[in-house]
Amino acid sequence: MKDIIVAKRDGIARVALNRSSARNAVTLAMWRELADIFSHFACDRDVRAVLLAGEGKDFSVGADISEFDSIRDDKRQAADYEVAVDACSGAIAALGKPVVAVISGYCLGGGCHLALACDFRFGDRTATIGIPSAKLSIVYGVRSVQRLLSLTGVANAKRILYSADRYRAEQAMSMGLIDEIHDDAPRAAERFLKQLADNAPLSIAGAKYMLNELSTGAGSLDLAMAQQFIDAASDSEDFREGRRAFAEKRAPRFRGA
Known part of the structure; x- marks a missing residue:
């Protein structure tokens, strides 16, 4: 079974993280695959907009920490890992087409990293967003901190990063982490992207x-x-x-x- 599913219809590509049994935790291989997928969208004229979501109840709980002992055990491995993560978010942010993250359930750490790289974030009322790096002795990457700052302002960015707290949909929207809340976020996102795809x-x-x-x-x-x-x-x-x-x-x- 593929860890990432890509489907295209009516000019919109739907990219889904497909590890629902692990709450869509992102492996190193998935960071690299996502970078390739979004890089290829840049050359695909049939793709006018992209929807990024998670299969099942959660967007993503973040990076798959279970593999850190083997792939992120020291500063050299950590640096290599961050290169892959930044390449992924960079490919999403650099894609010259609208990208909407559809957030339900948990959107934590690396999952938030993915969502921040998108142009818009649509959530439902189950959405819970947070960055637990301060509880793991991890410093969030520079580009992601820049994106977080531009969306939330400095006070909220500090609160999010210092506290490692989790925020429910309404509070996340008040802080700038979510743009819109819908009962059916995927449908609202598709409707929005279809409008943009005509421009x-x-x-x-x-x-x-x-x-x-x-x-x-x-x-x-x-x-x-x-x-x-x-x-x-x-x-x-x-x-x-x-x-x-x-x-x-x-x-x-x-x-x-």
Whole structure:
């Protein structure tokens, strides 16, 4: 049985962590596979948006600590492990397409790491989010701390990281960890992604790049790269299609080129 399931329909890819018996704990092999999956989505024009979820009752309890004795036993192994984790979250964050994490049950530690890398987080009322690194003597990775800070602000980020507490859906939303709460979060997320998938892919890719870079702090935006996104959209067939559709009073048919 595969630990990660990928299904595609109507322009939306659904990526599901598939270790429900282990509450979808993420192994080192899964971090690496997720990085590959999201990297390949960048080249797949049939994928316009992505939904990331967990099979069963939980999104993910985080990294599979049961394998730490063999793969993360000292600072060298820990550094190698963090490279794989950062490559995974980096691939999710860098994908120039909308990504929504659908959170139910536990979303802890490494699971939160995955959710933070997504553009949006939709939860149901069973969602419980937390980062227990302070109870494991682990310092959360720099990029994930940056994402946490940009979403929650410094006071809440400190509370989350210092306390290692768990937060139920309503409190998590008030802190910025969840964007929306729904009784049927997967359906709400799919409906939202279908709406976004109809918009111009080049516009979304450019906006995502700039917002992600700007949110990590002043001076981090590569202005030349941002201009490349602007120029690519301005010189695209989609831009011409958008103008035609506006003039003809119809919905545009964007192709991402």
